[in-house]
Every structure is written in C-alpha cells, then in structure tokens.
Amino acid sequence: MDAKQIAGEKAAEYVKDEMVVGLGTGSTVYWTIVKLGQLVKNGLKMKGVPTSTKTEELARSLGIPLIDINNAKKIDLAIDGADEVDAEFNLIKGGGGALLREKMIASLAERFLVVVDETKCVKTLGSFPLPVEIVPFGWQMTRNRIDGLGCESKLRTAGRAPYITDNGNFILDCGFDEIHDANGLNLELNRIPGVVENGLFVNMTDAIVIGRNRGKVEECLFCRERIQSSTHTK
Missing domain, CATH: 3.40.50.1360 (Rossmann fold)
Known part of the structure; x- marks a missing residue:
C-alpha cells in the first residue's frame, strides 16, 4: 500500500x-x-x-x-x-x-x-508553481499584473488549447520559487482585477x-x- x-x-x-x-x-x-x-x-x-x-x-x-x-x-x-x-x-x-x-x-x-x-x-512553499484562476477576458493583462509580483507565470493548457476550469476560467501556474509571506501574497493576488482565486490556503x-x-x-x-x-x- x-x-x-x-x-x-x-x-x-x-x-x-x-x-x-x-x-x-x-x-x-x-x-x-x-x-x-x-x-x-x-x-x-x-x-x-x-x-x-x-x-x-x-x-x-x-x-x-x-x-x-x-x-x-x-x-x-x-x-x-x-x-x-x-x-x-x-x-x-x-x-x-x-x-x-x-x-x-x-x-x-x-x-x-x-x-x-x-x-x-516542505519547509517553505513555492517549489510547486502556484495556480491562479483568472477570467479569460483580458487574461494576458491579468498575467502581466501577476508577473509584476515577482513570478514567471505560464498559461495552463490542455493539448493546444487553454485548460478550462469547471467554472469556465483559465489557470496560470506561477513560479514564485519561495513564498515567505503566504498571507500577504494571497491578499495581493486577489486584489488584481481578473483574478478569481488563487491556490494559497x-x-x-x-x-x-x-x-x-x-x-x-x-x-x-x-x-x-x-x-x-x-x-x-x-
């Protein structure tokens, strides 16, 4: 087992x-x-x-x-x-x-x-890319705002098309490397228009x-x- x-x-x-x-x-x-x-x-x-x-x-x-x-x-x-x-x-x-x-x-x-x-x-969060769910409208502008917080994000795909969540949205997988202030980052991400929710619990x-x-x-x-x-x- x-x-x-x-x-x-x-x-x-x-x-x-x-x-x-x-x-x-x-x-x-x-x-x-x-x-x-x-x-x-x-x-x-x-x-x-x-x-x-x-x-x-x-x-x-x-x-x-x-x-x-x-x-x-x-x-x-x-x-x-x-x-x-x-x-x-x-x-x-x-x-x-x-x-x-x-x-x-x-x-x-x-x-x-x-x-x-x-x-x-893990000792510190961040080795696993942080998923952020965003609306499709203007998603590239939303990604630019998220990258401005210090990460490199990639649009999740399914084959050649964007991956679509059960809610009809996109997901960005965001490489922050190390997340030392999970609560602060959670709040910053969710303040960005276009962000629906992020994967920090x-x-x-x-x-x-x-x-x-x-x-x-x-x-x-x-x-x-x-x-x-x-x-x-x-």
Missing part, C-alpha cells in the same frame, strides 16, 4: 454518521472517496459535497449520496489533498484545477482535513494526515497552535 492510499484511507475514519462532507479532488483524496464508498455500502450515513465534476462522477459511481452546496445547511468536515504543505499548515492547492471550489467548500466547513503523502511536506487547515513510506501514517490533529503527532503502523 503506497503513502497516498495510506493517508487517504486513514482520513475516511474521521467521517461519522449523518455528516455532510466536502469531497476534495486529487490523487490522494481519491483513496478517501473510494474508502467512503465502501463504508457507505456497509451502512455509513453521510452526504458529500463535491469540489469538482470529476469528484462528483467518482462519488456517484461509488454510491455516495451527494448534496448541492446551495442546499447544505452546514459542512461538518472537508477532506482534500494538497500540492504542498508547510509547517504552519499553509497549503498550495490547484494542481488538479479545482482550487476555487475547493477553497469555497473548505472555507464553509467546520473543520478542514488535508491528506498528503510525505513528499508534499492560509490559516484554513485544521488537521493533516500524512502518509509515509513503510506503511506508516502521521496525524497532526485539529490544532494549529500545538501540533500533536502520533505514528501508527498499518
């Missing part, structure tokens, strides 16, 4: 009966959703709020009941992956193209649980489950101020 599967399946243990759960997008949370599908078949009562059409299709194929975000009175727990996570629980997300919906659902959830394998844990994460090699999982449980970690053998 690889580290992604270990972390993803462990995260499913946090889901209890009658919960409304935000279902993330990506290769690690995929295993969470597969495990939840098994638990639902065995009697778990829950509803999911998907962060992408891809996740929606997967959840439906596994028999997980879904609810539209507009009909969810609350989201008890959101579970999602990350492209990078630092020691302060700040994240870079959006490699899968669903960053806007992921951030909306995470912000509405009472608790936000992140699942990653150990390769995603700052002061949002409540817990992290980290899948490690040799079948181990580390849980950093619901505490930004004091991380309590334990290692378990699978």
Whole structure:
C-alpha cells in the first residue's frame, strides 16, 4: 500500500454518521472517496459535497449520496489533498484545477482535513508553481499584473488549447520559487482585477494526515497552535 492510499484511507475514519462532507479532488483524496464508498455500502450515513465534476462522477459511481452546496445547511468536515504543505499548515492547492471550489467548500466547513503523502511536506512553499484562476477576458493583462509580483507565470493548457476550469476560467501556474509571506501574497493576488482565486490556503487547515513510506501514517490533529503527532503502523 503506497503513502497516498495510506493517508487517504486513514482520513475516511474521521467521517461519522449523518455528516455532510466536502469531497476534495486529487490523487490522494481519491483513496478517501473510494474508502467512503465502501463504508457507505456497509451502512455509513453521510452526504458529500463535491469540489469538482470529476469528484462528483467518482462519488456517484461509488454510491455516495451527494448534496448541492446551495442546499447544505452546514459542512461538518472537508477532506482534500494538497500540492504542498508547510509547517504552519499553509497549503498550495490547484494542481488538479479545482482550487476555487475547493477553497469555497473548505472555507464553509467546520473543520478542514488535508491528506498528503510525505513528499508534499516542505519547509517553505513555492517549489510547486502556484495556480491562479483568472477570467479569460483580458487574461494576458491579468498575467502581466501577476508577473509584476515577482513570478514567471505560464498559461495552463490542455493539448493546444487553454485548460478550462469547471467554472469556465483559465489557470496560470506561477513560479514564485519561495513564498515567505503566504498571507500577504494571497491578499495581493486577489486584489488584481481578473483574478478569481488563487491556490494559497492560509490559516484554513485544521488537521493533516500524512502518509509515509513503510506503511506508516502521521496525524497532526485539529490544532494549529500545538501540533500533536502520533505514528501508527498499518
């Protein structure tokens, strides 16, 4: 069992009966959703709020009941992956193209649980290019403004055409190298007209489950101020 599967399946243990759960997008949370599908078949009562059409299709194929975000009175727990996570629980997300919906659902959830394998844990964010979702209108002007913040951005493509998000927008993948002030950059990016949202998740994460090699999982449980970690053998 690889580290992604270990972390993803462990995260499913946090889901209890009658919960409304935000279902993330990506290769690690995929295993969470597969495990939840098994638990639902065995009697778990829950509803999911998907962060992408891809996740929606997967959840439906596994028999997980879904609810539209507009009909969810609350989201008890959101579970999602990350492209990078630092020691302060700040994240870079959006490699899968669903960053806007992921951030909306995470912000509405009472608790936000992140699942990653150990390769995603970094000292400083920035090795992974920061995704920024922008509107197509005047996108090159928007890119120029973003590059003025100290990065080199590239338009994400699908074949020869621009990649289109579930919301009908473009994504710029922005190379900042090292991001020492994630909160400041988050605010600066979102002040630029044409920027819809960016992939910095700052002061949002409540817990992290980290899948490690040799079948181990580390849980950093619901505490930004004091991380309590334990290692378990699978």
